[in-house]
Every structure is written in C-alpha cells, then in structure tokens.
Amino acid sequence: MTDQTKPQPKLAIQVIPVTPFQQNTSLLWHTETMEGVFIDPGGEVDKLMGAAEHFGVKIVEVWLTHGHLDHAGGATEVAERAGCKIIGPHKDDQWLLDDIEAQWKKYGVEGSRNCVPDQYLNDGDTLTLSGETFHVLHTPGHTPGHVVIYHEEGGIAFVGDVLFRGSIGRTDFPRGNHQQLIDSITKKLWPLGNHMQFVPGHNEMSTFGQERRDNGFVADSVLGVV
Numbered sequence: 001m002t003d004q005t006k007p008q009p010k011l012a013i014q015v016i017p018v019t020p021f022q023q024n025t026s027l028l029w030h031t032e033t034m035e036g037v038f039i040d041p042g043g044e045v046d047k048l049m050g051a052a053e054h055f056g057v058k059i060v061e062v063w064l065t066h067g068h069l070d071h072a073g074g075a076t077e078v079a080e081r082a083g084c085k086i087i088g089p090h091k092d093d094q095w096l097l098d099d100i101e102a103q104w105k106k107y108g109v110e111g112s113r114n115c116v117p118d119q120y121l122n123d124g125d126t127l128t129l130s131g132e133t134f135h136v137l138h139t140p141g142h143t144p145g146h147v148v149i150y151h152e153e154g155g156i157a158f159v160g161d162v163l164f165r166g167s168i169g170r171t172d173f174p175r176g177n178h179q180q181l182i183d184s185i186t187k188k189l190w191p192l193g194n195h196m197q198f199v200p201g202h203n204e205m206s207t208f209g210q211e212r213r214d215n216g217f218v219a220d221s222v223l224g225v226v
C-alpha cells in the first residue's frame with residue numbers, strides 16, 4: 001500500500017494497486033464517521049476488504065470511473081460483501097461492464113464478475129460521502145462512458161485512465177477517441193485548477209499543474225496554449 005494522503009482534514013485516502021495491471025483502487029473515507037467508498041475496485045477483493053477492515057472503514061458505496069476490467073472487475077463482489085450499491089460510470093460504458101468476465105478469461109484470471117451499476121452517472125451529478133460532496137464530470141475518449149469524480153475543497157480528483165503522470169489514457173481500444181480525450185482533459189479537468197491533485201488509474205499521483213507544465217501529450221507547450 002502506498003500514497004496515504006489527507007486531501008483535507010475529514011477525508012483520508014489509501015491507494016491500493018490491484019490486479020496484474022496494478023490498477024489504483026482508492027479506499028476513500030470520512031475520518032469522523034469512518035464511512036468509506038472504494039473507487040474502482042478492479043479485483044483482489046480479499047485484499048481490499050482486508051484494507052477496509054484494517055483502517056476500520058465501513059464501506060457504504062462503490063464508485064466506478066469506467067467499465068474496464070481492471071477497474072470494475074471486483075465491484076460486484078465488493079458490493080455484495082459490503083451490502084452496498086455500485087454507482088457509475090456513465091451508461092455508455094455498460095457494454096464494457098457486460099464483457100468483464102470474458103475479458104479476464106483471456107488473461108487467465110477467474111473469479112471476476114460482470115457488473116450492472118445501481119445508478120449511472122452523468123456530467124454535473126454529485127455524490128455524497130458522510131455529508132461531503134463530490135462532483136462528477138463525463139470525460140469520454142479512453143472509453144465513451146468514462147467519468148471523473150472530484151472533491152473541490154479537498155483539491156483531489158479521481159481520474160481513472162483519462163490522465164496519468166506524464167501520459168494520457170490509451171485511445172486505441174474499441175470506441176476510444178483521441179480528440180475526445182484531449183478535449184476531456186483540457187476542457188473538463190484543467191478548469192478545476194493547477195492545484196488539483198489527482199489519483200490516476202495506474203502509477204503515481206500528480207497535479208493538473210504539473211501535467212500542464214511537462215506532460216508530453218497535454219502540456220500547454222505541446223498543445224500550443226500560450
């Protein structure tokens with residue numbers, strides 16, 4: 001486990017890489033109520049539930065950024081074990097959620113489950129954790145139904161596979177779209193501010209400002225923004 005940070009006094013985050021893809025599941029919780037959510041529980045559910053128990057967190061919801069197997073493969077089992085709902089992504093990723101078992105079998109991984117969320121997310125929606133409000137952006141490009149979830153006061157965003165430290169999401173998958181992804185990053189994420197920290201779907205955390213300075217795909221200098 002790595003990267004325990006406190007975006008603001010009432011919220012804590014533990015980033016837990018899971019699956020052969022080392023996907024960053026976030027355990028996000030409210031430090032007073034000890035209620036929490038898993039964002040993108042892609043697999044290794046025993047490890048995830050063990051982490052929640054270790055920190056004394058009661059899981060009240062599962063939030064998904066998009067439908068890829070390494071992000072959503074453990075969602076159904078987590079929801080069953082915690083007795084909670086699955087929220088997100090946008091409905092345009094349901095075709096991926098329907099294909100999780102088949103995709104994992106190609107990698108020889110058993111035990112993953114397809115997923116039908118209790119609620120889809122749309123641009124402008126809000127989510128609540130113990131009274132703390134999180135905002136939702138629809139950010140297609142990597143997948144058509146990808147969403148980003150952020151907490152404004154805490155200055156933290158969960159961006160899935162839209163943006164990485166020094167890179168951006170792949171768009172060579174079916175229904176990927178490079179220009180859409182660039183637009184999602186520059187028109188939806190950048191306006192949140194350079195100070196915003198983000199947890200990407202893989203590898204280390206960063207800030208939007210850092211990526212605008214030196215990301216080889218979307219830095220201001222690369223895109224020709226003055």
Ligand SMILES: [Zn+2]
Pocket residue numbers: 066068071142161
């Ligand atoms: Zn993905």
Ligand SMILES: [Zn+2]
Pocket residue numbers: 021023068070071161201202
């Ligand atoms: Zn991923």
